[in-house]
Amino acid sequence: MRTLQDHFLIAMPAMGDPNFNGTVTYLCQHSEQGALGIIINRPLDIQLGEVFRQHAFEILDDEQANQPVMGGGPVQPGVGFVLHQSEDDYESTLEITGAEIKVTVSKDILSAMARGQGPQPALVALGYAGWDAGQLESELAANVWLSTPADTAIIFNTPFQKRWAAAAALLGVDISQLSSYAGHA
Numbered sequence: 001m002r003t004l005q006d007h008f009l010i011a012m013p014a015m016g017d018p019n020f021n022g023t024v025t026y027l028c029q030h031s032e033q034g035a036l037g038i039i040i041n042r043p044l045d046i047q048l049g050e051v052f053r054q055h056a057f058e059i060l061d062d063e064q065a066n067q068p069v070m071g072g073g074p075v076q077p078g079v080g081f082v083l084h085q086s087e088d089d090y091e092s093t094l095e096i097t098g099a100e101i102k103v104t105v106s107k108d109i110l111s112a113m114a115r116g117q118g119p120q121p122a123l124v125a126l127g128y129a130g131w132d133a134g135q136l137e138s139e140l141a142a143n144v145w146l147s148t149p150a151d152t153a154i155i156f157n158t159p160f161q162k163r164w165a166a167a168a169a170l171l172g173v174d175i176s177q178l179s180s181y182a183g184h185a
Contacts, residue, residue: 004136005030006097008154008167009037010146013178019074024167025129026083026150028096028103035131038081038103040123040155041163043068048124051080052114055107061116068160072125080126082109083155086119101152121156146171 009025025037049065059065072081082104091106112118131139139145148170158166168175 003030004035004147006101006150007147008150008170009136010148010164010167010171010175012144012146013175015144020129022164024154024163025073026101026155028083028094028128030136032133034133035136037129038070038072038083038123038125039129040070040083040125041160042071043160044071044126046126048113051110051124055110057111057114059114061114061118064113064116064118067124070123070125070160072127073129075128075130077127079105079128080110080124081105081128082113082119082122082124084109084119084122085152085156086122088112088119101150101155123155146173 004027007027007030009027011020011023015021020039022041023039024041025039027035027037029036046069047065048067048069049059051069052059052065071077084102084104085100086102090104090109093102093104093106095102109118110124113122140147146168148167151167151170154163154166165175
């Protein structure tokens with residue numbers, strides 16, 4: 001099986017699921033058992049400072065506090081995930097690409113971010129997208145997604161409203177020119 005870990009899933013315009021219309025999902029894990037990803041371009045109506053306050057963290061970094069929080073996916077929307085690039089160690093971290101991209105789910109990273117000592121760059125999301133064994137492969141075969149190796153510049157440096165088009169452009173695709181109808185040739 002070819003893994004799509006450290007890849008983007010780019011929702012095709014014909015995506016019928018409102019949870020994923022117009023999204024780019026970064027795949028943190030992909031194996032025969034299934035897949036887990038974080039949507040990187042769907043901001044919630046909440047800023048990171050509100051998350052810091054909910055955990056009673058002292059906020060010393062206003063720039064971090066003003067970042068939007070992404071809706072990472074429909075599964076466990078109350079659980080926070082931090083995609084980041086860091087050499088620092090945090091309690092619950094999965095190294096996806098070594099120091100290139102990691103995902104952390106423990107509060108110690110949020111506390112460090114509130115103090116201005118957290119990883120830079122970082123993206124915080126609530127919830128995740130999950131697929132059971134074989135589910136993602138079926139969706140790919142049905143032309144629901146485009147996939148391409150991930151680009152950290154899109155995750156961390158591209159404005160969230162431009163990430164869908166930027167991810168598709170990695171494949172040479174102008175997503176705005178695709179039809180909302182899918183099919184097989």
